[in-house]
Amino acid sequence: MQDLLLSADDIKSIAKLFGQEPKKSENTYTWTFKGSNDSQHNIYFSIHTGINLLDRTISIVSVQTIYGYYELHNIQRWEILLPDEVFFFTETNDEISCLSISKNNGVSIFSNLSKDILSIDITEVDPSLLLSTLQLSIFDSKNICQ
Helix, strand or coil, rough: CCCCCHHHHHHHHHHHHHHCEEEECCEEEEEECCCCCCCCEEEEEEEEEEEEEEEEEEEEEEEEEECCEEECCCCCEEEEECCCEEEEECCCCEEEEEEEEEEECEEEEEEEEEHHHHHHHHHHCCHHHHHHHHHHHHHHHHCCCC
């Protein structure tokens, strides 16, 4: 699958979902989501597009929270899940990884998930795989995960 360079229209769609325009610096778009009254719970979310990596040009999504720093490289697809989440995907023939962020400060990352879990009967899924299976099945039903 081809790497995706997020366009200005993509950025506008994401900004509309979050209800705020990003700060732009060269090829990086950054949003800050304020936590409740505690500034320690702010989230800093960035999309870096047009990054040169050897002989490729890629996009990277990064999120910084009080709990850690998360990155997903080689973005190939993104999708909005209403009312307030955006998902970014990268995949190989056998595996898929995704990072999601919501405007209410939720962040999730699922890495190197076998696409085989999408063909397992949900009632037979091992409990340790249940959350990631359910999350991906939402997009599989939309023909996103192929």
